[in-house]
Amino acid sequence: MEYIVESKSRRELRRLANILRYALGLENVIFFPIVETLDVLSELFDNFSYEIVEDSAFPSNIHADTDIRTGHIRIKETVYNRACEGEGRDRMTIAHEIGHFFTLCLCGFKLQRNYDKKCVIPSYKDPEWQAKCFAGELMIPAHLVSDMCPSTIAMQCGVSEVAARCQYKKIHTGN
Numbered sequence: 001m002e003y004i005v006e007s008k009s010r011r012e013l014r015r016l017a018n019i020l021r022y023a024l025g026l027e028n029v030i031f032f033p034i035v036e037t038l039d040v041l042s043e044l045f046d047n048f049s050y051e052i053v054e055d056s057a058f059p060s061n062i063h064a065d066t067d068i069r070t071g072h073i074r075i076k077e078t079v080y081n082r083a084c085e086g087e088g089r090d091r092m093t094i095a096h097e098i099g100h101f102f103t104l105c106l107c108g109f110k111l112q113r114n115y116d117k118k119c120v121i122p123s124y125k126d127p128e129w130q131a132k133c134f135a136g137e138l139m140i141p142a143h144l145v146s147d148m149c150p151s152t153i154a155m156q157c158g159v160s161e162v163a164a165r166c167q168y169k170k171i172h173t174g175n
Contacts, residue, residue, distance in 0.1 A: 007124045008103060010133055010170065016102055017137035030144050030156050034094050035083050038073075041098070047071040048101060052080045063093045066100040073097045088160035092135050099134030103127065140167040 008016075021027045024040065041048045050073040057074065058065070064075040075083075075094060083090040104127060123129040140163065145153045154164035 003127055004121050004125050005104070005127045005130065007122070008130050008133075009124055010137070013099075013103070013130060013133045014137040014142065017134055018141070018143075020102065020138065021141065027141075028144065030141070031158050032095075032139050032141075034091050034098070034139065035080070037098065038094065041101070045071070045106070047105060049073070050075060052077050063090075064097045066097045066104070068100065068104045071101055071105040073101065086158055088154065088158055088163060091158055092139060092160065092163055095135035095139050096131045099131035099138070100127065103130045103134060136163060136167045136170070140164065142167075142171045146171055 018027065021029075021032070023044075024037065026032060038050050042050065048071045053074045053076060055076050055078055058076055062076075063079045064073060066073045073094075075097070079090045079093055083094050139159050140153055140157050145157065145167075148156065148168075150161060150164040150168045153159070153168060154161045157164065159167075
């Protein structure tokens with residue numbers, strides 16, 4: 001891990017995701033309209049913007065990125081199109097980038113460079129873990145899915161089975 005940020009617990013990230021849901025009037029909506037949220041956030045926040053870029057703008061293993069200085073998100077065209085079609089993994093990719101916006105651009109943070117490559121960074125100080133956790137909490141709201149099995153969660157929330165199982169485990173074990 002190259003960077004370390006201020007710690008944020010799953011509880012704090014769940015609260016942040018729920019604040020966004022509440023602000024959008026979506027606190028009790030199980031299928032979060034992540035693609036449409038991009039336009040809404042552009043209207044709500046002066047420091048938020050996004051663009052859909054040609055796939056060739058990124059290496060094959062990069063699907064999107066967020067510029068934490070400007071709040072600008074770039075999303076590969078195929079990722080965006082698949083998210084529009086309801087593909088869970090791609091919907092989660094967009095939620096992940098929105099997570100970076102909220103945790104790094106909007107909330108303010110302290111960023112440190114990790115020069116000690118042998119140093120293991122705790123997940124709660126890892127900006128990638130924080131964005132992934134935020135995305136899971138946003139797309140798979142614990143208060144709406146706690147009585148569902150992972151396959152139902154995946155279908156109802158429009159996420160992958162992998163994401164549904166992961167969030168199910170976090171909800172039911174408290175980890």
